[in-house]
Amino acid sequence: xxxxxxxxxxxxxxxxxxxxxxxxxxxxxxxxxxxxxxxxxxxxxxxxxxxxxxxxxxxxxxxxxxxxxxxxxxxxxxxxxxxxxxxxxxxxxxxxxxxxxxxxxxxxxxxxxxxxxxxxxxxxxxxxxxxxxxxxxxxxxxxxxxxxxxxxxxxxxxxxxxxxxxxxxxxxxxxxxxxxxxxxxxxxxxxxxxxxxxxxxxx
Numbered sequence: 652x653x654x655x656x657x658x659x660x661x662x663x664x665x666x667x668x669x670x671x672x673x674x675x676x677x678x679x680x681x682x683x684x685x686x687x688x689x690x691x692x693x694x695x696x697x698x699x700x701x702x703x704x705x706x707x708x709x710x711x712x713x714x715x716x717x718x719x720x721x722x723x724x725x726x727x728x729x730x731x732x733x734x735x736x737x738x739x740x741x742x743x744x745x746x747x748x749x750x751x752x753x754x755x756x757x758x759x760x761x762x763x764x765x766x767x768x769x770x771x772x773x774x775x776x777x778x779x780x781x782x783x784x785x786x787x788x789x790x791x792x793x794x795x796x797x798x799x800x801x802x803x804x805x806x807x808x809x810x811x812x813x814x815x816x817x818x819x820x821x822x823x824x825x826x827x828x829x830x831x832x833x834x835x836x837x838x839x840x841x842x843x844x845x846x847x848x849x850x851x852x853x854x
Contacts, residue, residue: 688848697775698768700844705767708836709760712829719825729820730829731755736816737808744816763833766796770837771844778841786838793834797827 654662713730720727735743735755743751770792778788805817 688846692776693846694772696846697772697844700846701768701771702764703767704771704837704840704844705764706760707840708767708833709763711836712763712833713759715832716825716829728752731759733817733821734759736812736820737804740812741814741816744820766792766833767837771841774841775845780842782839785841786835789834789836789838789841790831791834792837793830793832794827796833797830800830801826 716730717727720729726732731752732744732746735746735751738754739746739751743755770789774785774788778784801818801823805815808815808817
């Protein structure tokens with residue numbers, strides 16, 4: 652015999668009450684409720700997303716350097732060799748050791764990831780939306796990285812190896828251009844790094 656609607660609703664209430672009692676016994680009522688989206692500035696997200704965008708920007712910069720080298724009939728690995736002199740000195744210019752190239756590439760992309768994380772955090776903290784503004788900020792950031800590399804890091808090399816291979820062998824316009832491509836790529840990809848929380852559709 653079919654039950655009435657009132658009986659079914661009453662039965663549901665009984666089950667809900669039973670479930671509530673069981674949850675109370677398990678201590679579910681004291682469990683920490685996870686809030687979504689997170690309150691305030693989602694720093695962890697921007698650090699991870701920024702590192703990812705930084706690696707992509709580093710890949711773009713490196714690819715532009717390789718393409719330019721091939722177009723001008725130069726060694727496409729010269730970029731890695733010159734920067735590798737910071738670790739091995741003059742021997743980096745003649746080595747064919749694959750481990751060496753992997754080391755320099757890992758350092759290159761790690762620096763790019765770290766710089767990308769810093770850029771994305773700062774940009775989402777203080778930079779308004781707008782493609783032109785984002786590209787300008789990215790370009791300025793790339794030039795700042797070049798300045799730090801040119802005026803600080805590269806000038807430390809003579810203390811290690813007695814000669815500044817980076818400043819002597821890497822043309823200024825090439826170093827400037829690769830850092831500019833890196834920064835512009837970060838600015839272009841910036842919208843992809845903005846946090847947009849998922850919200851289920853209520854029907």
